[in-house]
Amino acid sequence: MAAERVGVRFLPGPEATQQAGDAIGRVLPAGTTLTLTGPLGAGKTALAQAILARLVGPGVYPSPTYTILAAYPGPVYHLDLYRIEPEELGELDLDEIFWGTGRAIVEWGERAAALLPEQRIEARLEPRAGGRRLEWWGHGDRGVALARELWARSGLGEPR
Numbered sequence: 001m002a003a004e005r006v007g008v009r010f011l012p013g014p015e016a017t018q019q020a021g022d023a024i025g026r027v028l029p030a031g032t033t034l035t036l037t038g039p040l041g042a043g044k045t046a047l048a049q050a051i052l053a054r055l056v057g058p059g060v061y062p063s064p065t066y067t068i069l070a071a072y073p074g075p076v077y078h079l080d081l082y083r084i085e086p087e088e089l090g091e092l093d094l095d096e097i098f099w100g101t102g103r104a105i106v107e108w109g110e111r112a113a114a115l116l117p118e119q120r121i122e123a124r125l126e127p128r129a130g131g132r133r134l135e136w137w138g139h140g141d142r143g144v145a146l147a148r149e150l151w152a153r154s155g156l157g158e159p160r
């Protein structure tokens, strides 16, 4: 399964993460799974909250650290699988979340790697001195093509 990095951007502070999430939310199409990867404190939830603000509207989007899943109109699903137990995975309607008409934003998707759609987008966040490094990846042939298209449309590849 091909995975390819199609874009990189440095985010020099929380405001830049917020702007990146806004740009991603503008272009993320229905029927897409976006995984957010990176260590604890990398800014995955901050990025997800900014995407949600664009897709769902201004508001408060609590981290689903303990609830695992938060569902919003759209539908838009925000998942954090960090604390999920394998037997709990069956309680989530993953068919609807990953294969339905909505959008899924997934932190710690690695916890359910075998269940993720092969065709998907991944945003990797890595702490760096003075901020975060954002990498934009596609998985699968169609996921790579979509990642490339979205990166171009988001404007994140261009200096702003």
Ligand SMILES: Nc1ncnc2c1ncn2[C@@H]1O[C@H](COP(=O)(O)OP(=O)(O)O)[C@@H](O)[C@H]1O
Pocket (backbone or CB within 6 Å): 011, 012, 013, 014, 015, 016, 017, 038, 039, 040, 041, 042, 043, 044, 045, 046, 047, 107, 130, 131, 132
């Ligand atoms: N580009 C950035 N540079 C510096 N700090 C950031 C950046 N983006 C987000 N942060 C901060 O990182 C912290 C952890 O973010 P969080 O979204 O909770 O991480 P995660 O969900 O990956 O564990 C927050 O305090 C957030 O404001």
Ligand SMILES: [Mg+2]
Pocket (backbone or CB within 6 Å): 044, 045, 046, 063, 080, 107
């Ligand atoms: Mg988080």
